[in-house]
Amino acid sequence: MEPKIIVHGGAWTIPDDRKQAHLDGCRNAVEAAYPLLLQGASALDAVQAAINVLERDETFDAGRGAVLNADGQIELDASIMDGKDLNFGAVAGVRRFMTPVDIARKVLETEFCFLIGDGAERFAREQGLAECDPRDLFVERELQLYEKLRSQDGYSTDQAFAPMPQGTVGAVAIDKDGNIAASTSTGGTPYKMPGRVGDSPICGAGVYADNELGGASCTGFGEGVIRTLMCSKACEYLAQQDAKGAATEAIHMLYRRVSGHAGVILLDKNGNYGIYHNTDHMAHAYVLPDGTIHTTVHMDD
Numbered sequence: 001m002e003p004k005i006i007v008h009g010g011a012w013t014i015p016d017d018r019k020q021a022h023l024d025g026c027r028n029a030v031e032a033a034y035p036l037l038l039q040g041a042s043a044l045d046a047v048q049a050a051i052n053v054l055e056r057d058e059t060f061d062a063g064r065g066a067v068l069n070a071d072g073q074i075e076l077d078a079s080i081m082d083g084k085d086l087n088f089g090a091v092a093g094v095r096r097f098m099t100p101v102d103i104a105r106k107v108l109e110t111e112f113c114f115l116i117g118d119g120a121e122r123f124a125r126e127q128g129l130a131e132c133d134p135r136d137l138f139v140e141r142e143l144q145l146y147e148k149l150r151s152q153d154g155y156s157t158d159q160a161f162a163p164m165p166q167g168t169v170g171a172v173a174i175d176k177d178g179n180i181a182a183s184t185s186t187g188g189t190p191y192k193m194p195g196r197v198g199d200s201p202i203c204g205a206g207v208y209a210d211n212e213l214g215g216a217s218c219t220g221f222g223e224g225v226i227r228t229l230m231c232s233k234a235c236e237y238l239a240q241q242d243a244k245g246a247a248t249e250a251i252h253m254l255y256r257r258v259s260g261h262a263g264v265i266l267l268d269k270n271g272n273y274g275i276y277h278n279t280d281h282m283a284h285a286y287v288l289p290d291g292t293i294h295t296t297v298h299m300d301d
């Protein structure tokens with residue numbers, strides 16, 4: 001099996017002066033993870049490596065550079081899923097770890113699926129993962145957005161009025177053995193209610209992988225994605241149609257049922273990509289058949 005990997009860096013309207021950073025970030029993630037796949041690494045290791053790069057890149061709403069909640073704090077959500085055995089690990093409300101996907105991966109290796117807040121952080125410490133000062137996650141851009149939203153009277157995070165999540169990250173890979181893995185990481189929506197958990201760490205919503213179907217990671221307003229279980233639906237659609245069709249149908253379903261806006265990346269069990277978004281842009285990058293990396297903010301480029 002020819003290994004493949006695709007990553008995304010959020011579906012929204014990316015300002016012109018930030019497009020190049022999004023393209024570079026997605027490319028860097030694939031450049032870090034694809035050689036691992038070529039050397040025989042598992043899809044699970046590859047998506048974790050890709051997400052690590054994106055979480056450390058302050059361009060994205062994940063790890064360092066994440067958006068602030070209404071209390072002015074960062075609460076990170078992340079997940080990872082192994083399509084071979086449907087093992088799943090996720091964390092939510094993490095404030096002191098820059099790469100929460102590493103905690104999610106450790107959770108996947110336990111009998112549990114999902115840890116939150118203090119319990120997730122205690123577990124991460126017990127596992128020897130490196131803690132950071134919560135302030136290490138903050139960047140000036142997001143502090144300014146927080147102050148702007150705070151000063152708006154009656155500001156609502158309702159999808160109709162709020163700014164999109166600005167750079168949730170995700171990755172889907174298939175390794176030489178045909179195993180598929182998917183992972184998603186985010187700071188969530190700007191000015192979210194403290195304690196709010198989005199779709200990214202919810203199995204079947206913001207992430208899904210099943211070797212018998214394919215793998216998916218998505219980005220966009222989490223509430224609609226949770227209510228429609230969009231990533232598991234996208235994988236189920238693969239039973240009936242090709243990857244591009246399944247990605248398209250998932251986003252159309254999201255819009256039809258809950259007026260949702262989002263983007264999704266998919267890999268089917270034969271290593272074909274599916275990419276679709278109903279936002280202006282979705283930063284993404286993937287490996288072409290000749291081994292080069294294609295990166296763009298428009299699905300049809």
Ligand code: GLY
Nearest residue numbers: 188198220221222
């Ligand atoms: N899709 C990211 C979030 O809504 O939290």
